[in-house]
Amino acid sequence: MLDIANLSKCFGSLRALDDLSLRLGDGEIVGFVGANGAGKSTTMRIVMGVLTADAGTVTWDGTPVDAASRRRIGYMPEERGLYPKMKVAEQLTYLARLHGATAAAARQASEQWTERLDIASRRDDEVQKLSLGNQQRVQLAAALVSDPDLLILDEPFSGLDPVAVDVMSQVLRERAAAGVPTLFSSHQLDVVQRLCDRVVIIREGRLVADGTVAELQAGAEPRWRAVVDVVGEPEAAVGAATAMLAGVPGLGATAEPAPAGARVTVVAGGADEQRLLEAAQRLGRLRELGPVTRPLTEIFRDALADPAASPAPATAQEA
Ligand SMILES: Nc1ncnc2c1ncn2[C@@H]1O[C@H](COP(=O)(O)OP(=O)(O)OP(=O)(O)O)[C@@H](O)[C@H]1O
Incomplete structure (x- = not known):
């Protein structure tokens, strides 16, 4: 279990995170939802050690997350992180090697994920020559090639066509069935509704709601x-x-x-x-x-838009 507990983070006078806690159980797919600037990327960056929290802890199975455990995390950063001039297959193989795979395993993973994400024909192209959607597919492959035990994905669905959204959703479900949890941020609420076991909604760095789709609907x-x-x-x-x-x-x-x-x-x-x-x-x-069953998209919008209208945090986890 990944346990993000009581994170706070300020940038100057701006409080980006304010005592934020959330958990990710084995095999759970959790959607991380909030308006622009709510603090999703900041949370993920703290988990990945790109930023340091002012207060709070991040533990995985009870142990503080460190450089060694982060090698077992597949991370897709918001700022992306591909080398534009490197060829797709080379890049994926290199990234898998960085995470500790043998040369043969890295090559095989690169082949497997380019096939799965339908970019096999682009393996020998430089990343910068791909369309934005295909670069995004490479980015997803980059998070998956190391066969991670946990996925932290910052807006993995943005820019994907509907077929790629379906493929990626299926990949996350398969990883979840194998026990690998995913935390992903998204503004595509229909995808969040379809895919997530649980949804965490934040506003201005604070938790607004945390529950299963059914719990959020029942609380409306x-x-x-x-x-x-x-x-x-x-x-x-x-x-x-x-x-x-x-x-x-x-x-x-x-x-x-x-x-x-x-x-x-x-x-x-x-x-x-x-x-x-x-x-x-x-x-x-x-x-x-x-x-009338309200669509989750409507519940999210209310929770994100109007502080007075949002329900008290509905927390599905033990305190
Ligand atoms: N390095 C930084 N320096 C100063 N302010 C920052 C920095 N990083 C983030 N912020 C601010 O912290 C707040 C949270 O930003 P963050 O990127 O975490 O939001 P987000 O929920 O991921 O938004 P989006 O949906 O737009 O990606 C924003 O007000 C942002 O401007």
């Missing part, structure tokens, strides 16, 4: 949706629904023409759906009533 404000067939014009039906439910949080109503009049969809927030049910029955013929 409940919302309800009713669909009602009404006799009359759509606009009038929307007006009637809005008047009946005045004061209910998160109220929204839309209507479209239907054979017998209008079909109205009403969405309302709050813990109790009874008021929506009663209003729907008074309006017309109730066709559907049920909870």
Whole structure:
């Protein structure tokens, strides 16, 4: 387990990290989410020893992370780190050797990952001659060639086409199944939602939420949706629904023409759906009533954007 505990880091008067803690269990894929400047890269750089924390610790299986243990980590830095004039295969072989692989194993890993990430035909090209997306694939291969026990990836999906996103997601799932955990930052919330076992959200260097996708969804404000067939014009039906439910949080109503009049969809927030049910029955013929599951992208956006609207940290881990 990687245990990042109580990290704080200031750059001059700017507090980039403020008592930030998070853990990464064996085989877990954890998405690290936060607005630009929230502190994701700073956290990863501290784990990798590129920066020193003002306070806090980083341990792996109970031992402070040091230069030797970092050789077992596959790291993709935000600033990237390829040699532009070196050929793809040469570079990957060299990086695997730096992590302690034998010459034969390094060559084999270079071949394996260029194949897997669909850049085999570019093995003899200089990195600088590749498109940005293909350079990104080489960068991913660079994090994987040493067969690491832990992956720390700063925005690994940025710039990848959808096929490469799928391949990389599959690679991370396979590594996870073999017990290798991944911490990755991303602004691609749909990918985070699809891929992660757990999501850590930070804002201004502080933890906002830490939980599984299901926990984050369960912690969000409940919302309800009713669909009602009404006799009359759509606009009038929307007006009637809005008047009946005045004061209910998160109220929204839309209507479209239907054979017998209008079909109205009403969405309302709050813990109790009874008021929506009663209003729907008074309006017309109730066709559907049920909870609305908010997409994670919406939950993330609320947590990232509005400090007052964010829930208290929902922590899935023991204290
Ligand atoms: N070397 C540095 N010197 C001064 N300020 C820095 C330095 N590195 C980071 N910062 C500041 O620390 C804060 C956190 O930056 P960081 O790069 O960790 O954010 P991030 O969450 O990775 O953002 P992004 O999503 O844009 O990559 C920012 O305000 C940034 O300007």
